[in-house]
Amino acid sequence: MDTPDPTLDSPDGPGDWRMRALAALRRPLALAIFGVAMIGLIALLYLHQVAALAAANDRLATLRAEQARLERQDADQRARLGAVTSPAYVDERARALGLVPAPLGSALIVSINQATLSALRDGGQP
């Protein structure tokens, strides 16, 4: 007969250690401690999740504020673009620079076919 394993010592002799653990858990104090520990762990996990969500909430709010600011900036820039590209503004600036409108008929528009255009680009005779 083998020597009994002292770690598996039990009133019933050598047996399943799991049975001992279950027996221990049946004791009220151990059960209470185990319960409190589990509840604490769950609470800790919950608080961790809530904190992470709160941080995400703050980050989201910050990003939304930044998005709103950029959208405002975009609208401001478009309004500015509209102002500086308006014909009235361009006209005013051109006059301020001393430019005057060309008289009517000062531009000659000619129609050139593609072959002639290519020849001119190449520096040859059309």
Place this chain on the structure above:
Amino acid sequence: MSRRGSLLTALTPLLARARTSSRPTWDGGRSWRERERSEQATLRQARGRQAVLFLLLAGVLAALLGRTAYWQLGQRDALAARADAQHLRAFAIPAGRGAIYDANGRPLAVSVTQDSVIADPDVIRSVKAMDTVVAALATLTGLPQARVRAQLDVPGAYVRLRGADGKTLLLQQARSDGIRAALAGGDLPGVALIPVVTRVYPAGDLAAQTLGFVSLNGGAGQYGVEQREQRLLAGTPGQLYTAVDAAGNPLATAPQRSTPAVPGADLTLTLDATVQYWAEQGLARTVAQTGAGGGTVIVLDPRSGAIRALANVPSFDPNAYARSPLATLQNPAVSAVYDPGSVMKAVTIASGIDAGAVEPGTLFDDTGTLVAGGTPIHNWDLSAHGMVNMTQVLQFSLNTGAGWVATQIGRERFDRYLAAFGFGAKTGVDLPDESPGIINVPQAADEAALQLAENGFGEGIGVTPLQVAAAYGALANGGVLMRPYVVASVAADGGAGAVTRTQPVAVRQAVSQPAARSITQMLVSSAYVETGMYLLPGYSIAAKTGTSTPDPADPTVTYASVAGYAPAYDPRFVLLVKLDHPRTTIYGATAAAPLWRALAAQLLTYYQVPPDRTGQGNVQTAGQSGQDPNKLLP
């Protein structure tokens, strides 16, 4: 258990009575029988009480179940809503209004969000921070301290800071950021920023009556494209339904229900800001030079109906529309009705050619007077021109000749042609408040005959400038009338979504292509002789002048106009210039034609249209008569 308990309860008095009663006697068994009967009676009573108790309990239980079902099933939604209302809030998510661009992508209308500053003087005083807040706000807003103090140091609980001009102070982005930082640091107790969305028209009064504006109250579009396309531009506000924290801020940690906002669509117009500016500037100058009460210029593409410019004088600045007279907000190009005068002669003769009533070479003996319905009609110059062909009727702008052509067509057919060219009905342009014009329906035969002749040269009929431009567009476009439009494309979702382009719509074939070709050749001759438009060297111009005096009793009520297109045989644009009541000169050829010519020259250069004629002359084709235009001169 309860049944046994009830039984014991019922039996208790019986047992007690049995203990206290006399001992049983054995006198022949009679006492036992009496006793048995007595006990049976008692048992029956107990069973009765038990049944009553059971029924009572069952009734109470049923009532409780019923009430529970009532609250849990019947009132479930109402109770849930009341519970939600205690800790949930609905936040509106505003949808940004779409922008409006010209055909080249230049912004014409943009919504800008700026912050305004509100303050609660009572709160500021309660924390004894008035001096600090006034100094900080003066620095951050750029206003003088005295102005800030004058507005804040007043009794009351709500103040909106105003600028030097007395209007609500709207902050630039940098100043907003500065105040926001101060608020976050707790340096401005009793102060808050409120976002204000304003509609900005960066080009000022450019195309104001086509654009319209957005009202301050409610932000709805008024007049123009802003009104017509309100639904597209405004978008759809969203909603966030969520739990809030103590400060009323939405909690992302709580379950949320949200409907995302759909931003308004961006619109791209067919208007070209450059052409529009030229039209407005030229019109303003001409109105001033001729002493006119106002005027209209329309430029449109005859092949598609796209409107390139739509200018009116007087106009208004949509950035400050409240200061403008109500009458200037309307768009007279689509809503004002006037007698077109001789520009209608082109429509009349084109109809006559299409109907087979006349040909370009048909001769008419002009005696200087045409009697219609018993009323004599005279030429504008009160002279007779003898035998003239139809081209000459246009060249000399003969009322008698045009009235005669209308008579040859006949009332019924002529009305059909008017309708085919779009007169008497809305053009369908995508602008609000369009007028269909006025076509009278006289009952008496004399009146009908007179009106037919008058309509032939553009009197006694009410049209809008856009109807005239569209009708000339039909002449330029091989007889096909196109529906005019100003919205070229719609980009959904604030420009990020699908783009829908407006497809040109051919309304109908007003006259046949040969008839349109003939009238174009005749108009080229007419323009050459009549108005000096040959001054556009190298280009063929098809145009007709018009002068109308709808009220013979008031000769100051006149309309001078020129309608035409160029190049005549491959038109790039239709151009209408109309002046209301010009004073220095009342005729279309002298009041409106100089502007028409100047704008046409600019447009031909702008569109890079090469000359289609050699030399200085306007005309190479004299019309189907084959005559040399130079010989058509009076």
